[in-house]
Amino acid sequence: MELFLARIFDGFSNGATYGLIALALVIIYKATTLINFAQGEMAMFGAFVVLVLATERGLPMWLAVVVGMLISAAAGALIERVLIRPFDPSDHLPLVIITLGLFLVFGALAGIIWRFDPRGFPHLFPAGNAITVGVATLTWYTVCVTITMLAVVGGLTLLLKKTKIGLAFRAVSSNLESAELSGIRVGPTLQFGWALAAAVGTLGASIYVANPIFQLEPSVMARVLIFSAAAAALGGLDSLGGAIIGGLIIGMVQSIMVQYVGFIPNELGLAAAVFVLMVVLLFKPSGLFGTKSVERV
Amino acid sequence: MARYTLVQGTPQARTYHWVAWTLFIGLLVLVAFAYADTGQLNILENSYSVSLTRLNKAIAYVIAVLGLQVVVGYTGQLALGQSFFFGTGAYLSAWLVEDQHWPWLATLAVVIPACFLLGVLVGIPALRIKGLYLALVTLGLAAIFPSIVQLDSLDEYTAGAAGKKVNSDIVAPGWLPLDGIASVLQNIPFFGQYFGDGDLSSNDADRIWKFFVFTVVGAICFWMVANLIKSRPGRAIRAIRDNETSAAVSGVHLSRYKTMSFGVASALGGVGGIVYVAELGIASPGDFSQLLAIFFIVGLVVGGVGTLTGAVVGGIVIAFVPEWSSATTDVPGVPARWLQGPTGTLVLGILLILLTFVLPGGIVAGVRKMRAKVVRVTPSPPSSPAGADSAPPRESGDTPHPVDELSEPPTQHEDVPATSAPPG
Numbered sequence: 001m002e003l004f005l006a007r008i009f010d011g012f013s014n015g016a017t018y019g020l021i022a023l024a025l026v027i028i029y030k031a032t033t034l035i036n037f038a039q040g041e042m043a044m045f046g047a048f049v050v051l052v053l054a055t056e057r058g059l060p061m062w063l064a065v066v067v068g069m070l071i072s073a074a075a076g077a078l079i080e081r082v083l084i085r086p087f088d089p090s091d092h093l094p095l096v097i098i099t100l101g102l103f104l105v106f107g108a109l110a111g112i113i114w115r116f117d118p119r120g121f122p123h124l125f126p127a128g129n130a131i132t133v134g135v136a137t138l139t140w141y142t143v144c145v146t147i148t149m150l151a152v153v154g155g156l157t158l159l160l161k162k163t164k165i166g167l168a169f170r171a172v173s174s175n176l177e178s179a180e181l182s183g184i185r186v187g188p189t190l191q192f193g194w195a196l197a198a199a200v201g202t203l204g205a206s207i208y209v210a211n212p213i214f215q216l217e218p219s220v221m222a223r224v225l226i227f228s229a230a231a232a233a234l235g236g237l238d239s240l241g242g243a244i245i246g247g248l249i250i251g252m253v254q255s256i257m258v259q260y261v262g263f264i265p266n267e268l269g270l271a272a273a274v275f276v277l278m279v280v281l282l283f284k285p286s287g288l289f290g291t292k293s294v295e296r297v
Numbered sequence: 298m299a300r301y302t303l304v305q306g307t308p309q310a311r312t313y314h315w316v317a318w319t320l321f322i323g324l325l326v327l328v329a330f331a332y333a334d335t336g337q338l339n340i341l342e343n344s345y346s347v348s349l350t351r352l353n354k355a356i357a358y359v360i361a362v363l364g365l366q367v368v369v370g371y372t373g374q375l376a377l378g379q380s381f382f383f384g385t386g387a388y389l390s391a392w393l394v395e396d397q398h399w400p401w402l403a404t405l406a407v408v409i410p411a412c413f414l415l416g417v418l419v420g421i422p423a424l425r426i427k428g429l430y431l432a433l434v435t436l437g438l439a440a441i442f443p444s445i446v447q448l449d450s451l452d453e454y455t456a457g458a459a460g461k462k463v464n465s466d467i468v469a470p471g472w473l474p475l476d477g478i479a480s481v482l483q484n485i486p487f488f489g490q491y492f493g494d495g496d497l498s499s500n501d502a503d504r505i506w507k508f509f510v511f512t513v514v515g516a517i518c519f520w521m522v523a524n525l526i527k528s529r530p531g532r533a534i535r536a537i538r539d540n541e542t543s544a545a546v547s548g549v550h551l552s553r554y555k556t557m558s559f560g561v562a563s564a565l566g567g568v569g570g571i572v573y574v575a576e577l578g579i580a581s582p583g584d585f586s587q588l589l590a591i592f593f594i595v596g597l598v599v600g601g602v603g604t605l606t607g608a609v610v611g612g613i614v615i616a617f618v619p620e621w622s623s624a625t626t627d628v629p630g631v632p633a634r635w636l637q638g639p640t641g642t643l644v645l646g647i648l649l650i651l652l653t654f655v656l657p658g659g660i661v662a663g664v665r666k667m668r669a670k671v672v673r674v675t676p677s678p679p680s681s682p683a684g685a686d687s688a689p690p691r692e693s694g695d696t697p698h699p700v701d702e703l704s705e706p707p708t709q710h711e712d713v714p715a716t717s718a719p720p721g
Binding site: 033034086093094096098103111226233271281 | 369373375377422425426428429430432433434436437438440441444445448587591594595598602635637638639640642643645646647649650653654657
C-alpha cells in the first residue's frame, strides 16, 4: 500500500509536467488545429534561457522564470507570424514540415550554444518532504508542481473566459470564418495563442528540470513531448482540463506500470505512452473530454 | 520557351534519353573508381571526404526516402516513422547474416515481406487515424525503436546498446576486371591522376563492388516504384492523395490501397536498412532514432515531395550534409563554436523551413524548371479528341499536389515518374 502510494506520488510529479506541456499543445491545437512537434524543443530552449537568466544574470529564480516566459511568448508570437501564418491551415503537410524544421533548429541551436553536458537546474521549490507515510514520501516539489499546474489551468481558464482576447480566442478556435466575419482580427488572436503556448511550455520545461532527479540538456524534452502528446490526445486535443487529467493519467500509468508490471522494463514507459495514444485515437479519437469532430462525408 | 523541343516517341527524343542515361551510368562508374579510396575535396582549410562508404550510406537513405515518397508523396498519408522500418530491416538482416549465416542478398527475401507485413500492421490502425494524429503516432513509433531493440529479452538477437556487428559477405567476384578498368582510367591523360595508381586493394575492389550491387538494388527499387506509380494502384493512391472523398466515390478501395502503400513504403524502408547495415557493418540503436525519421522527412522535402528523383537528391543531402558540416572546421567569419556542435542538424532544419517557403517542390522542381529552359520533351500530339485541348505539358515536380493530374490525357503519364526524365 505504501509502495503504491509512493508510485502515485511519483506519478503526480511527472504527470503534472506532462500536463503542462500538453496544455501548450492544446492551446496551439485550439488556435491553429496543428500539433506543434517543436513544442518540446521550444520549451527546452526556454528552460535554457531561464537558466542563463538565473545563473549568469543573477536574477532570482522566480523572476527568471517569468522573464523567460515573456521572452518565449515573444518568440512564439514571432514564429506564428513569420513561419505559420503564410500557410493554409487546412493543408497539414507544410505545417508539419515547418514544425519539424523548428524541432531540428531549436535542438541544434541549444546544442551549439549550451553544449550537450547536462546541467543542474536551480531549485524552484523548497526541498524536502511534505508528508512521509512509511516508504512513501510526498516531496514539496510534487506538492508545489501540482499547485502550479492547477494555478496555470485556473489562470488560463479565467483568461479565456473573462477577458476580451480570451473571448476572441475562443471564437476563432470555434469557427475561424465566422469569427473573422464578426470583426475579430484573426491573425493577432492566433499569435496570442502561440505566445501563450510558448510561455506555458517554458514554465513546464523549467518545472520538469527543476525536479532534483533531472538535469537540463538539449535532448531532455524529446521523450516528454511524446508523453505529453499522448496526454493531450487522451484528454481530447481541444480541452484544457482534459490535458491536465490526461497528463496525470499518463504519469500514473508510467510510474505504476514500471513498478507492478514486471515483464515491462523501464525503457518501455515511452512505448506504453505511444500505445495509449494509439488506442485512444483508434477507439475514441476525441479523447475523454474533447469535442467530437463531425465530418461531412 | 525551351531552346530545343523534342516530341516524345520520335527518334530524337529517344536518343536524348539514351544519351542522358548513358552519361549517368558512365558517371556512376567514374565516381566509383575515383572515390574507391578515401577521396577528398578541399575547400578553404577543410577537407571533405567523398568516399564510397558515404555514397553507399547515401544509397541506403535514398531507398528509405523513396519509401516515404510512396506513402507521403504519392498517397498523402503523414506516416513519418520510416526510421522504424529502416531499423527493423537493418537488425533483421544483421541477425540473419551474422547468426544464421545467410548470404546477404538472401536476407532481402525475408526482410521485404517482414517489413511489408509490419507496415500493413501499422497501416491498419492508420485507416482510422488521420492526418496530424497519424504523424504523431508514427513519430512516436520511431521514438521507441531504440528502446525496443535494447530490451533485455531481445539482447541475444540485437546485442543491446553496443550494437549488432555483422561481417558483410559482399566480396568483389574474381571474374570482374576491376583492376583492368582502373588501369584504363588511370591512363587517361590529365584526369588519370584522380583514379589513384596501381592495382586496387582488395578493400577498394570490395567497396566498388558493393557500390555497384547497392546501385543495382536501388535501381530495381526505383524501377518497381516507377511502374507502381504508373499502374492502376498508382493512380488510385494519387487519387487518394488529391481528394480522398472523390477517390472513394470513383470506386477506389481506400483501405486496401492505403494499407498497400504503407506496406510498400515500409518494405522499401527495410531494404534501405539492409543496405545500411551491409555498408556500415554494425546496427546500433542510436542510429535509428526519431532524429533519423525526421532526417528522412528532410530528404523527402528537400528533394521534392511526390517526385522519384527527389528521393535521390534527398537521400544524398541527408547523407552528406551532417557529415560534411562536422568536417567543416574553418569558415571565415563564422566563430568556431558554431562549427563544432550539431551544425548539420541546424543546416538541415533551416533548409527544411526555407525550402517550404521558396521552393515547395524541392530541388528537383528547381532543376526541372531550369532544364525546361534548354530542353523540353513534349508528349506526342494526342489522337483522341479528349486530349485535343490539353494544356502545355507540365511535370509533376512543379506542383507537389497537382489536382488535375489524373484528368490529363494518358500520354502525359509517361512523363510523370521522374525516372523517365533524364537524370541531372
